[in-house]
Amino acid sequence: MSERRSPTIRRRRLGAELRRLRDAAGITIDTVAERLECSSSKISRIETGHTSVTPRDVRDMLLIYGVSAAESEELVQIAREARQRGWWHPYSSVLNGAYVGLEAAARSVRTYEQQVVPGLLQTAEYAGAMIQLARPDMPADEVTQRVRVRSNRQSLLTQDDPIDLWVVLDEAVVSRPVGGDEVMRAQLTRLAEVAELPNVTIQLLPFEVGAHAAMDGSFTILDFPERGDPDVVYAENATGGLFLEKSDELRRFNYIFDQIRARAMRPEESIAHIAELAEEPLWKWRPRGSSRT
Template identity: 35%
Template sequence: MSLGPTARRRRLGTSLAELRSEAQRSLNEAADHIGCSAGKIRNWEAGRSGIKKFELTALLDYYRTPQAVRGLLEDLRREGAQRGWWSTYRLPEWFKPYVGLEQAAVEVRNFEIELIPGLLQTKAYAREIHSAGTHITDPSDVEKRVAARMERQQRLWADEPLRLSAVVSEAALHRQIGGAEVMAEQLHHLRSLGRLPNVVLQILPSSVGTHPSLAGGFTFLRFAESADPDVGWTENPLGGNVIEDRDDVATLRTMFDELQRLALSKRDSTRLLARMLAESTTP
């Protein structure tokens, strides 16, 4: 899979952090040298924001970077400045970083309490979600948001498909988003996607009671290259947060493993979906 702009920014950022460390320069020293804040340097190294050509040149001069390396880093900078396909879908600014990371990831692990995961939603279900809060999503943007969600799902059928492990609370299956017809279609869709070899769908039954993530859902993303560290993601109605601290990401990984252990197996989850569908069609 070719690297997208977000992945290239992260790769460039990792290289900049390594060069600064090798040059034995602190964040403040690098920032003072080129006349910016330490926070700006930190954002570049984390791949959260793009760097201009003259800024990159100034840093590489300061770090005494070999010419051969400079060319590779300039290529990453230029390609990382390109706009991703999602830039035309009027997504919230806070959500764009996640979409970029998801497009670069090879594996996504997602736990949801109240909703079906976005990568597993039908178009009708997604439309209901985006239409529910007009204070959050402008009605004129709903179809764009739905289309973006459908585009994200194409990774599941790509030549090098995204690996998705999802643990979904049973409560999300019973919540009547859009009514009985929409939910029946959604449950059928979950059964179909659960048969894909790259998708592991598990239901966390209500009988479990307490579990490691009662406060809400989260996502954990893995990437192909060791140069791109794993990240986490959490969101709420007003925004989202990329989690990069290694200890926090490790905690999310452990939490997900525990949720998978508590959840029904893939086979039993499929059986539960079949039973719910049968019950929904029984007069």
């Protein structure tokens, strides 16, 4: 498998290696910060991959750790690559660049969605309607930019080295007509079509399963091809999302995903049902405002 060149994953990998080398040298973060005349929090952010680091700072850090010239040059080159801009950089004002950078380097993406179709599967019309409904004050050109970014991300599913995508959708996702009847029918048809790709699996979690393990909210698990790049969970919340990387957090979300996909409809049943809904959607026969008994 050829590696997708993502500066985000290189920054994360470089940070992990710098942390390993510092630990091996028995040197504290405070000592490094003092030698480099910077804050300890800066060194910590570098090691967690949350901020970029200049090649010069990498050389200085490796000199402190007593690393050989050959190994130093290799890591300095990674630092250069980590500072390059991904395709998403021009859109940094309208997206979470950290997430898109990790997604671009992932081998597989497993996601559970409670309310909306995931961005990788959205039609442009559905994406535009969703953004406008959530942010009615947003300028039209910014809406267009956000839709364009989502469309660009979808190439991950069809490029020469595509990601493996496994999606579990709560039934609410396919039951609510985002953007109106025509837009939602086209979105359901799109889901059925994309599910034909060998690297895409879609399952529906029906209402009748009742309470389930993922009721706390939507989340995504990203897995990477290199052993040195541990999985990441992106858990969405009202302010955007949170990246989780601790081993106990990863185990918990892997368990949750296994539980809900086991309770969901089988992929072939899910797609057949979605195709049926595109023809006879629930919102067409359910009276608006009707109460349930």
